[in-house]
Amino acid sequence: MKLLVCISKTPDTTAKISFSADNKEFNSAGVQYILNPYDEWYSLVRALELVEKQSGTVTVIHVGPAENETLIRKALAIGAHDAVRIDAQPSSALFVAKQIAEFAKGQGYDAIFCGKETIDYNGSEVGPMIAELLDLPFLSFANHLEYDGAKATVSRDIGDGTEVVEVEMPFVLSAAKDLAEQRIPNMMGIMKAKQKPLQVVAPVPFEDKVEIVAYELPPAKSSVKLVDPENMDELVRLLHEEAKAI
Amino acid sequence: MSVLVYVEHHNGAFKKAAYEAVTYGRKTADALGIPCVALVLGAADGAGELGAYGATRVLQVQDPAFSAFDSQVYASVIAQAAESVGAKVVILSHSADGKALLGRLAVRLDAGSVSGATAVPTTEGGFRVRKNVFSGKAIAEYELTTDKKVISVMGNSIPPEKLGAPINVEALSVTVPTPKIRMVAIKRIEGNIPLPEAEIVVSAGRGLKGPEHWNIVEDLGDVLGATLACSRPVADSDWRPHHEHVGQTGLVIRPNLYIAIGISGAIQHLAGVNNSKVIVVINKDPEAPFFKAADYGVVGDLFEVVPRLTEAVKKFKAS
Numbered sequence: 001m002k003l004l005v006c007i008s009k010t011p012d013t014t015a016k017i018s019f020s021a022d023n024k025e026f027n028s029a030g031v032q033y034i035l036n037p038y039d040e041w042y043s044l045v046r047a048l049e050l051v052e053k054q055s056g057t058v059t060v061i062h063v064g065p066a067e068n069e070t071l072i073r074k075a076l077a078i079g080a081h082d083a084v085r086i087d088a089q090p091s092s093a094l095f096v097a098k099q100i101a102e103f104a105k106g107q108g109y110d111a112i113f114c115g116k117e118t119i120d121y122n123g124s125e126v127g128p129m130i131a132e133l134l135d136l137p138f139l140s141f142a143n144h145l146e147y148d149g150a151k152a153t154v155s156r157d158i159g160d161g162t163e164v165v166e167v168e169m170p171f172v173l174s175a176a177k178d179l180a181e182q183r184i185p186n187m188m189g190i191m192k193a194k195q196k197p198l199q200v201v202a203p204v205p206f207e208d209k210v211e212i213v214a215y216e217l218p219p220a221k222s223s224v225k226l227v228d229p230e231n232m233d234e235l236v237r238l239l240h241e242e243a244k245a246i
Numbered sequence: 247m248s249v250l251v252y253v254e255h256h257n258g259a260f261k262k263a264a265y266e267a268v269t270y271g272r273k274t275a276d277a278l279g280i281p282c283v284a285l286v287l288g289a290a291d292g293a294g295e296l297g298a299y300g301a302t303r304v305l306q307v308q309d310p311a312f313s314a315f316d317s318q319v320y321a322s323v324i325a326q327a328a329e330s331v332g333a334k335v336v337i338l339s340h341s342a343d344g345k346a347l348l349g350r351l352a353v354r355l356d357a358g359s360v361s362g363a364t365a366v367p368t369t370e371g372g373f374r375v376r377k378n379v380f381s382g383k384a385i386a387e388y389e390l391t392t393d394k395k396v397i398s399v400m401g402n403s404i405p406p407e408k409l410g411a412p413i414n415v416e417a418l419s420v421t422v423p424t425p426k427i428r429m430v431a432i433k434r435i436e437g438n439i440p441l442p443e444a445e446i447v448v449s450a451g452r453g454l455k456g457p458e459h460w461n462i463v464e465d466l467g468d469v470l471g472a473t474l475a476c477s478r479p480v481a482d483s484d485w486r487p488h489h490e491h492v493g494q495t496g497l498v499i500r501p502n503l504y505i506a507i508g509i510s511g512a513i514q515h516l517a518g519v520n521n522s523k524v525i526v527v528i529n530k531d532p533e534a535p536f537f538k539a540a541d542y543g544v545v546g547d548l549f550e551v552v553p554r555l556t557e558a559v560k561k562f563k564a565s
């Protein structure tokens with residue numbers, strides 16, 4: 001089995017978010033970056049489990065500059081066999097999807113895995129875009145995946161429940177929580193990762209269709225109004241009369 | 247030219263998100279000075295009602311293939327409908343299905359896309375749409391320069407506006423491709439309003455000490471008609487079902503009222519809930535970070551405060 005896993009870089013979940021003075025750029029000074037949790041914890045690990053059971057290879061692919069190679073090495077340390085880096089600054093979901101689809105085209109991947117979203121732009125767009133560009137079925141928000149050699153059975157989060165579907169390979173999938181259990185890279189993995197192949201590929205030309213023209217921080221909350229724990233009638237009154245929430 | 251709204255339904259029933267999407271479509275259409283057309287796939291009786299929310303036409307395609315969701319089939323049909331009505335903008339709900347369709351349609355229609363819009367586009371000096379980014383920690387304004395655009399609308403962002411009366415539904419005929427995905431089973435959570443649509447959410451964390459204490463949370467939820475949520479460690483320890491988990495790695499919600507009980511308010515938790523309109527925090531630790539994000543706070547032991555609040559709500563409802 002030949003699997004391709006898309007990995008993205010995002011600010012750490014505790015990162016303080018700020019912008020340039022003109023509010024046009026994200027301010028990355030002092031921000032720690034991590035692999036997008038959905039990619040690392042669920043998508044990559046489930047792909048690895050599948051090839052461990054069936055034999056095959058897991059290639060990770062990342063669109064980003066050379067400085068991101070430490071994060072790619074982390075994915076290799078977790079167990080991916082080799083890596084591809086498309087040498088470009090990702091500028092939109094479609095840009096990333098286009099680069100990955102161009103690379104994957106004709107390579108015979110049995111499945112392409114993404115995370116359900118990145119935790120910075122929260123788009124959920126890259127997976128379905130790759131699927132459309134390659135004319136493949138797409139299974140979003142997979143929380144369970146089995147493969148019996150002929151077909152995959154996937155359970156999907158559908159917001160107000162779960163849906164179980166079947167599909168033949170090849171397909172594109174996006175990983176939600178519970179698809180797998182996070183793996184922490186061990187010393188051996190980290191050593192091996194240094195030797196694993198990391199191919200750098202030039203991007204295909206592409207013109208963006210969307211642009212972020214301004215960022216804004218949410219309005220600061222005015223300070224909390226404390227209510228006497230003995231007097232819950234007062235809280236109900238405030239929620240009704242002042243906040244109009246009940 | 248028109249704005250096309252793809253309207254979801256569950257077994258023929260339209261939910262709030264459907265009317266929100268049509269209202270969003272109608273307002274976008276008004277801004278552009280073109281009509282708003284609604285599209286319904288599969289059998290749904292009340293489709294004409296979408297006209298009351300501002301759709302000037304309601305189109306419906308019937309085909310057995312729609313009984314299971316396959317984004318390839320749906321995207322193909324929506325794209326054909328968009329073609330036939332000359333859609334400049336296609337609107338979807340930011341639901342599980344809508345998210346799977348957005349990227350596909352962007353590619354198919356060669357359109358710029360915005361996922362999870364929280365406001366109606368502004369059209370003066372460029373077509374711009376706002377959405378939350380960095381898991382609710384910031385807002386970004388996107389400009390779309392393409393001829394065609396696709397937007398998914400975040401739940402609870404645009405209140406549905408009923409304007410008129412139902413209209414007739416027109417049948418639309420398109421080519422429906424053969425699905426590649428087969429449905430095996432579907433399990434919907436019965437009873438409560440699903441979290442993304444809920445107006446009132448009562449949420450509890452590790453402060454509850456164990457699943458056996460959830461009755462006090464359920465009691466409060468019941469009197470308020472609220473949907474229940476929980477923090478991540480609560481779901482991870484299987485005290486509560488996973489679909490209740492909110493936060494950066496769970497559901498992102500924006501109810502009218504969010505009541506947090508025994509939750510510390512870690513940044514990853516806040517990411518999922520800080521767009522709630524009103525936040526109430528009940529915690530015994532006055533230093534709990536959640537108080538900084540709260541509108542109303544109660545510093546006290548939840549095991550005493552929550553039953554007291556439940557009684558107070560009961561009294562209020564009875565009066």
Ligand SMILES: Cc1cc2nc3c(=O)[nH]c(=O)nc-3n(C[C@H](O)[C@H](O)[C@H](O)COP(=O)(O)OP(=O)(O)OC[C@H]3O[C@@H](n4cnc5c(N)ncnc54)[C@H](O)[C@@H]3O)c2cc1C
Nearest residue numbers: 451452453477478493494495508509510512514515530548
């Ligand atoms: C990458 C990453 C992603 C994450 N994603 C999420 C996410 O999506 N959602 C999420 O929730 N968390 C997430 N977390 C975890 C998050 O950092 C916190 O650990 C978690 O939210 C804490 O849950 P809690 O508030 O229920 O528990 P605790 O932090 O243990 O807080 C319990 C609170 O209850 C209060 N309390 C205890 N007893 C009482 C009492 N008798 N009366 C009143 N108050 C009481 C305490 O004062 C305390 O504030 C994530 C973490 C990481 C690293």
